[in-house]
Amino acid sequence: MPYAEGRIFNDADSHIMETRDWLISHADADIREKLRPLAIGSGGRMVDKAIAHANDRVSDPAAVADAEKNLMLRKGWEALGAFDPNERRRALDLLGFSSQLVFTTFAITHFWGEFDQVRSTPEVLYGGARAHNRAIADFCRGDKRLLAVGFVPLDIPELAEKEIDEAVRLGCAAIHIPSLPPAKKSPTHPDFNGVWARLQDADVPFLLHVGGGGRAIPRAFHNNDRPVTDFLGGGENIRSKDFMAIHMMPEIFLSTMVLDGIFEQFPRLRGGCIEQGAMWIVPWLRRLDISQATFVKSEKYLSLPLKASDYVRRNLRFTPYPHEPVGWIVEQAGPELCMFSSDYPHIEGGRNPLKRFELSTPNLSEVARERFYATNYADMMGSRAA
Template identity: 55%
Template sequence: MPYAQGRTFYDADSHLMELSEWLPKYADPGIRERIRPLYLGGAGAKAAELIAQAKARAADRGATVKLEENVMTAKGWLALGAFDPAERSRALDLIGVDRQLVFPTFAFSQFLGGDAELLWGGTRALNRAIADFCSVDRRLIAVGSVPWGERTCAEAEAALDARCGAILVNSMPGAKSPTHPDFHPLWAMLQERGIPFMLHIGGGGRALRRAFNQNGLKPTTDWLGGGENVRSKDYMAIHQTPEQFLACMVLDGIFEKFPKLRGGVIEQGALYLPALLRRLDICQQSFRKTEPALNLPLKASDYLRRQVKFTPFPNEPVGWIIENSGPEMLLFSTDYPHPEGTKDPIGRFEATMGQVNEQAKERFYSRNFAEMMGDAA
């Protein structure tokens, strides 16, 4: 019997757990030898041991059957289908989700940096790799990624041609705003092809200034040991860079110019959403006399309501967020196999949704995802 049952579930956030040898296989010959080893952050010290355990379990049918009996329990590399695509397909059966977006975890560490050739070559390799991982099962949707720069549009097109079903962009800009005319071809292409953009935790760098951790206290460890290494003060700032990104997309008229462009804000919470909607409208009203571009046909908040969806954290009051922002904006997610998603995300969400009607629940668990994905779903 699957973990999720009784309705249709579309999962807006999951990950694969990379192995060191995975990414180089997909790189062009001139780049392959330059791909760096995985940087595993807080998981580094135990990663080799965990990967060895996971490979041993995969070769042991009895151990695999035992894992399948409680698929949501194991996390990281130890989870079913963490890095094996055939196993991932089996995991979907047992979890009970009918669609699942798949993001990388650590692979960006193998090519990000100031070496432009490695950056763009690694980007193309990763998009090929994640598309291949997801090709085994139509329920899996590969999230390609592109950094900001001269080749953003070209690499996004290559990712779509490789069968990626969404494009992850950084919420922190490069030298130019994502709303600059140089990037209009990106938004136009995504709109035309019916492919959403994604923002994800980590894509804006550290929103918290490092000095705030120089506080004379004993250093803290990551909350759950997951891929994003979130601590208490990081949690308080996670939403700030996507807020800035989305505000600029609205106020600079991108959502007006590209009315069928859709996006998702993933694993950055949604508790701030009611305030963001109100703040956008106040901003538009307050500055429209001196900034004529703000004289848009719609209220600023209506662009987000129309075109962007958000995943709440399992510890956030989903019912309250729906009540104060509307039923059309939130997405269900498991964060599988990262521990941040918890062993029972449905139970966590349901605990705060006692007053949410069935239509709004249907939107949360599947319909909003389908709207976001459009033809890609």
């Protein structure tokens, strides 16, 4: 009996747990030596042991049966299908999801981010992105339920356009774009019109995801002389104060997209905000409309045919955390915005995310529940839905 049954469940957030050479093995030969080592933080203390243990079960039916029995308890590299595509297909059978977006976990640290405070060269940045997209497309190939999420930074518009085209050709069903703005230009600058046009024309949504917005808060706020661990057992993963600010960069990114008229200019462009919560969208919708009405006299481009919040409802979707009051969010913000996600096999997703979502949505109508579990995801994915 699968974990989820009785209706269609589309999972808007899942991951693979990369091995150390997973992305590098897909990189062009002239890029491989220039990529940074995989940055896995505290997970490094357990990754090699977990990978070895997971590899051993390939030839051990009893170990496979144990992994299947503990499907929602084993997390990270120990999870069924964490990095083996054949196991992942079996895991999806047991999960019971009709479709599942698949992101990487640490792979972009090879070539993107604030990890050494130095931006990668264009060659490494886009060569790394190309290797990432090859690798994730390969992982998902062979099962139409697994939808690969590519990654394309916007730093150089013409190179971003090229890698979007290549990612789509490889079979990526969505593109993760950093919410950290590229260099000194807004993502709404006309230089990026080719990016949004390509995504619209390919019927491929852009996705913002936790980790793509840079550091949530300055390091100093964590220097409080108090002991702390995180989900991985160290101190560099998401913590309480990070959680308080995790939505801020995507909120600014999406506000800019709405207020600068990108969704008016590209009406079929769709996007999703993944693993960054959804409680914040309730007041955000009101603030968007207030901002539009207040500043339209001095910023003439705010005179759009629709209210700002209407573009959000038409073009964007969001994944609440399972510990958020999802029923309240849907009641306040409307049924067309939120999507189910499992975060499999990350520990942050919890041992029973479906139960937690069910407990927080007892008063929702069947139509609203269907939208949450299936339809809003299908709307976001368009023709790319499984």
